[in-house]
Amino acid sequence: VLYKDAGVDIDAMDAVKRVIGRLCRSTYTPEVLSDVGLFGSLFKVPAMRDPVLVASCDSVGTKTAIARMMHRYDTVGVDIVNHSVNDILTLGAKPLFFLDFIAHSDMKPETIVEVVKGLGKACRANGCALVGGETAMMPDVYKPGDFELAGFIVGAVERSRVVDAKRLAPGDICVGIPSWGLHTNGYSLARRVLFRKAGLTVKSKVKGLVGTLGDALLRPHRSYLREVYPLLARVKAIAHITGGGFYDNIKRLLPFEISCIIKKQNWRPPRIFRLIQELGNVPDEEMYRTFNMGMGMVLLAAAGQVQPILRSIRGSRVIGKVVRGTYGSIVI
Amino acid sequence: VLYKDAGVDIDAMDAVKRVIGRLCRSTYTPEVLSDVGLFGSLFKVPAMRDPVLVASCDSVGTKTAIARMMHRYDTVGVDIVNHSVNDILTLGAKPLFFLDFIAHSDMKPETIVEVVKGLGKACRANGCALVGGETAMMPDVYKPGDFELAGFIVGAVERSRVVDAKRLAPGDICVGIPSWGLHTNGYSLARRVLFRKAGLTVKSKVKGLVGTLGDALLRPHRSYLREVYPLLARVKAIAHITGGGFYDNIKRLLPFEISCIIKKQNWRPPRIFRLIQELGNVPDEEMYRTFNMGMGMVLLAAAGQVQPILRSIRGSRVIGKVVRGTYGSIVI
Numbered sequence: 001v002l003y004k005d006a007g008v009d010i011d012a013m014d015a016v017k018r019v020i021g022r023l024c025r026s027t028y029t030p031e032v033l034s035d036v037g038l039f040g041s042l043f044k045v046p047a048m049r050d051p052v053l054v055a056s057c058d059s060v061g062t063k064t065a066i067a068r069m070m071h072r073y074d075t076v077g078v079d080i081v082n083h084s085v086n087d088i089l090t091l092g093a094k095p096l097f098f099l100d101f102i103a104h105s106d107m108k109p110e111t112i113v114e115v116v117k118g119l120g121k122a123c124r125a126n127g128c129a130l131v132g133g134e135t136a137m138m139p140d141v142y143k144p145g146d147f148e149l150a151g152f153i154v155g156a157v158e159r160s161r162v163v164d165a166k167r168l169a170p171g172d173i174c175v176g177i178p179s180w181g182l183h184t185n186g187y188s189l190a191r192r193v194l195f196r197k198a199g200l201t202v203k204s205k206v207k208g209l210v211g212t213l214g215d216a217l218l219r220p221h222r223s224y225l226r227e228v229y230p231l232l233a234r235v236k237a238i239a240h241i242t243g244g245g246f247y248d249n250i251k252r253l254l255p256f257e258i259s260c261i262i263k264k265q266n267w268r269p270p271r272i273f274r275l276i277q278e279l280g281n282v283p284d285e286e287m288y289r290t291f292n293m294g295m296g297m298v299l300l301a302a303a304g305q306v307q308p309i310l311r312s313i314r315g316s317r318v319i320g321k322v323v324r325g326t327y328g329s330i331v332i
Numbered sequence: 333v334l335y336k337d338a339g340v341d342i343d344a345m346d347a348v349k350r351v352i353g354r355l356c357r358s359t360y361t362p363e364v365l366s367d368v369g370l371f372g373s374l375f376k377v378p379a380m381r382d383p384v385l386v387a388s389c390d391s392v393g394t395k396t397a398i399a400r401m402m403h404r405y406d407t408v409g410v411d412i413v414n415h416s417v418n419d420i421l422t423l424g425a426k427p428l429f430f431l432d433f434i435a436h437s438d439m440k441p442e443t444i445v446e447v448v449k450g451l452g453k454a455c456r457a458n459g460c461a462l463v464g465g466e467t468a469m470m471p472d473v474y475k476p477g478d479f480e481l482a483g484f485i486v487g488a489v490e491r492s493r494v495v496d497a498k499r500l501a502p503g504d505i506c507v508g509i510p511s512w513g514l515h516t517n518g519y520s521l522a523r524r525v526l527f528r529k530a531g532l533t534v535k536s537k538v539k540g541l542v543g544t545l546g547d548a549l550l551r552p553h554r555s556y557l558r559e560v561y562p563l564l565a566r567v568k569a570i571a572h573i574t575g576g577g578f579y580d581n582i583k584r585l586l587p588f589e590i591s592c593i594i595k596k597q598n599w600r601p602p603r604i605f606r607l608i609q610e611l612g613n614v615p616d617e618e619m620y621r622t623f624n625m626g627m628g629m630v631l632l633a634a635a636g637q638v639q640p641i642l643r644s645i646r647g648s649r650v651i652g653k654v655v656r657g658t659y660g661s662i663v664i
Contacts, residue, residue, distance in 0.1 A: 152484035
């Protein structure tokens with residue numbers, strides 16, 4: 001018995017690793033001190049007075065199933081990088097480096113390269129170095145064709161500039177910034193409603209959607225770094241609207257006796273969300289607890305800061321307010 | 333349709349998250365500046381003159397299948413933490429913090445907690461803070477019962493103390509340090525040979541193995557931090573013997589025109605490796621390319637440093653030498 005017979009082709013993986021190495025190098029910043037191929041990646045801490053590292057881990061979840069159905073693998077890498085960049089941005093951090101984790105049963109080497117192309121593109125766009133990762137071929141664990149993509153990001157922020165929600169006070173305002181689609185959350189529900197219940201496919205054309213249903217579902221997660229980073233001094237807290245929607249992602253930020261009311265009449269969710277809701281007969285609360293409903297990031301700021309924020313970020317709008325109370329974040 | 337109907341139970345996951353939060357806090361070091369539950373984890377860079385971060389990502393691979401067969405979930409966390417600690421140790425780094433990624437289809441909350449208990453235990457033992465992670469429930473991607481555990485570690489080292497293999501020279505010596513078993517590599521091959529080909533089970537008793545076959549296969553990955561860290565000034569390079577065995581893991585370190593010869597007669601592989609080889613009729617080269625064969629870490633050092641190293645580390649022994657040549661690392 002050879003290892004290859006056991007379903008693990010080390011030579012094929014080596015070839016992929018070389019291409020991935022070149023893609024990684026295309027993202028390197030001056031702080032990267034090592035080349036690919038060592039047991040770890042060396043990264044110089046940027047010059048700061050009192051640097052704080054901000055780390056986060058996430059996965060694209062079952063959005064990979066949409067990529068598989070569409071035979072399009074170069075966008076999920078953008079999803080996981082941008083998701084991660086947004087997560088640490090909520091604390092004021094700029095990205096430093098990123099590592100990916102791909103697990104699969106039988107992905108073709110070319111397909112893995114497509115995934116890493118997306119990672120590299122998004123890393124370059126965010127000024128983040130793709131310094132490493134791991135590709136695990138696990139034929140017994142994953143169903144054929146399925147794969148998993150997770151990511152780890154580390155960023156840095158001056159300790160004095162960490163975004164700290166403890167200054168939130170009644171009267172503060174919630175500003176929503178548009179998303180590009182579902183981003184990376186709610187795909188289990190979306191697929192169940194659209195494909196299993198309603199019988200649609202990724203090729204279906206639906207009135208009001210640009211392109212096919214698959215195109216709409218695969219639209220990448222947006223990075224808010226460029227728009228939001230210059231405004232950090234104006235905000236008191238930032239929520240990235242991921243799994244848990246407008247409930248959990250805002251609630252986790254709120255100090256004691258501070259609550260938040262999001263008013264859904266303040267914006268109309270894009271067609272893809274209304275489609276899921278209509279076809280699945282999904283209650284409003286479930287929708288706003290699962291999806292970003294068209295607003296992927298919420299900035300919480302003093303009322304006096306709202307106008308400059310609205311002027312700076314295209315499509316942003318007031319969607320709610322901070323109040324006294326202990327009920328967390330609710331959508332009415 | 334509710335999200336719960338789609339197979340994702342947010343409430344159950346919230347309960348797990350609270351327990352995981354407590355386990356994480358038990359590992360916190362003074363550098364951890366945030367509590368659990370934010371979008372990212374804050375970590376103060378330790379005071380150093382010129383700190384270099386060392387990052388690595390890995391997974392336990394299909395060792396999770398052994399855990400599932402044994403109904404024992406508290407060791408794979410130890411595996412991934414110790415694997416990661418060893419990876420960055422090869423560059424001279426001490427661990428700072430760790431994040432985990434668990435993906436599964438239908439794991440019970442108690443089972444996830446067992447996995448995180450293992451992570452917490454190993455993090456405490458290595459002085460590493462478990463600052464976060466992600467648990468993804470993906471019923472459509474994973475087969476029932478299967479799960480994946482990946483980890484991401486960041487450590488730090490003074491720039492002047494980065495272990496850099498470029499000083500390796502002919503005449504240097506390879507010192508092997510015993511492993512505790514298969515560690516986290518080669519499980520696809522091991523399972524195929526032992527279970528599918530030879531018809532054994534995790535409950536089988538095999539002469540020469542302590543406990544059952546499952547016990548032997550599940551023995552955790554050893555952390556070499558405590559033994560090796562004090563000796564870093566004595567070594568020129570360190571190889572962590574993971575997938576790729578004594579070939580790829582040493583070769584990746586070697587400077588131009590420097591090669592390495594490992595002599596297998598220098599030690600006798602433990603019973604579990606000999607069992608796999610015998611039952612699977614696996615060629616020697618394949619064994620030494622896939623498994624650690626009883627030596628999980630190799631220190632490469634000048635001849636004059638060998639005696640102090642051998643005296644410091646129980647069970648360590650000379651297993652090979654550095655020579656002039658361009659053939660990489662070979663086992664003879």
